[in-house]
Amino acid sequence: MHLALDGVALHLPATAVFASLADLCFESIKFPSGSSHLLLRLVSSACCPHLQRLQLRKISVTALSELLLEASALLELYCEDIHDMRFLELRTPSLKILHVTGCYSLVGLTVSAPRLEELEFLVQHHLHIDTNGDDKNDSSIHLLECCRLIRCLQVQKFEQRKKQYVDIIKSWIIPQLPHVTSLTVRVTLWSPHSYAAGVASLLAQCKSIRYLSLQLCCCFIKTKKLVLSCDKSSQWKSHELSLAHVQEAEFKKLIGTADELQFIQFILTRASGIQKVAVSFNRDYWSKCSEEDGFKALPSVAGGSWTTCNIAYLSYEWTRYV
Template sequence: MGVRSRSKSITLPRAGGGGGGADLISELSDDLLVRVLEVLPDARDAVRTHALSRRWRALWTRVAVLRFDSDTRRREFREPGGPGRFVAFVDHALALRAAEKEPALEHLEISFDLSVHEEEASSDPEQLVPPSTEAAQRWIRYAMQHEVKSLTFKVDLPLPLFNDEADDDDDFYSGNNVMTLDDLPFSSAKLETMRLNLSAVRLRLPSTAAFASLTDLSLENMEVGAGGGRLLGRLVSSACCPRLHRLRLVGLELAEMEEEEPPLLIDAGALLELLLLEFDELLFLQLRTPSLRVLHVKGCYELEELTVSAPRLEDVKFLVRQPLHIDGDLSSVARLEIELSSSQGYLGDDRNDGSIRLLECCSLIRCLEVSVDVPERKQQDVDIIKGSIPQLPHVASLKIHVTLRERRCSYAAGGIASLLA
């Protein structure tokens, strides 16, 4: 006798539980949906949710985080007129967000890349670059007026135009596009983190500013206008930023910096970490940083003199290729990273003097990391490391990275061996 099998169809309940066909997202609370919108990589996607339904219409205006990115992968930005549409979109979105007083906007991030539109800019720069600069100033003003906690602003403008028929350098080089913060309300009591990355921009720093809560500041890839050394020093000082802990100055250029000008003074009592990277025209640096723990300097190839008062300094990475005069006590430094060259090459036989001077000043270091460059040997080359390394009796950890420019480099062995002695 056969066995008759019975099959039962199983019907899963709908997401709404009542069979109404509601989707799972609609079951979420408004607060949770706002959190979802906040993590979107581009605020334009959040803004467009207003078209979904009446419930979504103003939901995005409650987000505490807005990120705008002129991603060139988006078709609407690659097309002619794309930059203008991006500016208009950001302006409109910020105006709508400003109408929603609570909850407050806490984090604003805008990335605006015009460098990919160089042809459009060069054909009629007056139609593209100045409005973009004005928009940048407008957005920074917005962040200050609405007292955000975090501001990240990155703009890449087209490179300055060059006139091949000009007779002198001033006419040949039109100069970077000028952006001024001096006439903006460039102060905030709530701002904690600020990153300004302004490529192909000459920035006029404010002469009056105050950031009582700022702990993290990064200024990148910009030219600081006349008087910038003094104004930059004021901006990062305890008088302006009494709680500043981390400072990054990357790819900066001080315009019209002359030898008779005073050094760049960083007088910051709460500063813990300082990074100087690819800083052009920086000749003299003075540090009054009683709390400083970490100092990293790389690519500041014109730096001639360092005056330092940092009794708690522990970690130093100082990559220089020229003589460096150092005035100050560095006996507190426990970890040091430097670079050396095994021969003089085209830079002369004093190219290691700055690094050797650091070894002499940091005589109590326990950890040492050295990058040794071994260039192609010239007939007149001699080992400029051998015999120049001071005694370092406290070093317990030593790392040596060797870069060889040719296979046969036995002439450099003596200098490298002196590091191991």
């Protein structure tokens, strides 16, 4: 059942049981005041004992400060843009996929999901997460510590708008994540500083990656000192990376500084089994915009060749010789 009602109010039943419902999606729905307990009942095992996939997207529930989900059969949970939810508690022993994005009022998360394999988690940076009754506030890292079976991981790094640059990923004590095979890192930069050290510290803990994606979003004003500012940090060189399992990598909207290009080369040199590489540059921040300049800046990868995909977007692709 997929209900997308464009903000229309939905009155939920108080006693009905949906014994066969396995996939439920509520999208753009307003639930009347005083019905939060009915929503909690509906998504629980008591009402939907065989529910395996639940999506709650852009819903509004008056006085829904806490969502307690007890669902023994649930395998996938997606919570997106639930602005009134402050506390989320999951008692989901079978859960394998968890996506929580855009829930910016969330201040507390309690998780019991020992089989979690895929995680996308984008909320406030300061959040209390409880998985074993501990009181920790290193929210994202504490969640990773308790989800060691994760295979697919997306990390979104937002640089703080401060005079002194702080690399958020680099400052984390990242646990080993031996089962991660797909890693996507999205970096939003508000000033021209190198992000490489933080990304390298994350890569060092993921030794089974097969797919790697690094995506940049630059929000600062371009200056003539851009290259000098980015070239000062080369701390990533101290990391020992084991990337022998990487088969496909993509690097989107690179700035094109020397430090950045050396870092990409550093990664690919350690990816001995690479089969495909995609690279694109950001025209707004890189002065060298010709196809020839793009080819000169591309990293050297043995056993294959580079081709131009789209010169307008300065995008290139490397594939291994057959």
